[in-house]
Amino acid sequence: ALYLRVSDPDSLYDLQSELYPAPDNVVAAARDFAAxxxxxxxxxTQLVKWLVKYLDDNADQLDSSQRARIEGAIRGLELRAGGPLGAWQTMLADVGGGARDGFVDWMQIDRLDGQxxxxxxxxxxxxxxxxxxHSVLDTAHGVTITSATLQDHAAPRQSSDSVSSGDNSIQPAAPAGKPPHDGWQSAIALTGAAHMDHAAMRVSFSSPFDYANQTRILVVNDLDRDRPEA
Incomplete structure (x- = not known):
């Protein structure tokens, strides 16, 4: 099915294509795999339930080492049954029903040397x-995320609209209906702070590196990706 959807099925590199609408043979294979x-x-799952019940029924007879081993087995089984298997089953169920909000799905063939x-x-x-x-920020006692380019300091747009700050200086006015750009919007989005139930603490320091004058970008554009031997 994937070969029929790509423009160059003989490419030396990985092949990718849209999944939806999924072909009938892919839907049938997904249904069998899900089963x-x-x-x-x-x-x-049944074994996990039995082990949990065994712990409860024999709480007074198990020593700490025995309880720790059983609890470790339960966590391992839950990680394998409720983690990858659950995610795969959800994904396979969506093959016939269409894309799920918040995700992007595709078919892929990994290749090495054209094989x-x-x-x-x-x-x-x-x-x-x-x-x-959900997995890191919500469960940790504290998280620090730092980067030299974490903030997005966009240059103010030239505009005739301006406001006074009260000290005789003139600052560009924010677009109507939008808050002033303070450089933290991208940082909040990239770090996941936007999904926290409380505001994140923010602090910034000036960098000693002169990015504007010392950064160099090299773009190689004379290589043919379909002829690696060249």
């Missing part, structure tokens, strides 16, 4: 800071 995963997940090495479906978050905020 196989469900059959695999069922005994794992197919792997094939499958892939899914990414449209906003990867959502799972980052």
């Amino acid at each position: 196989a995963l469900a059959a695999l997940a069922a005994p794992l 197919d090495r792997d094939v499958g479906l892939a899914r990414h978050w449209l906003d990867p800071t959502i799972p980052f905020a």
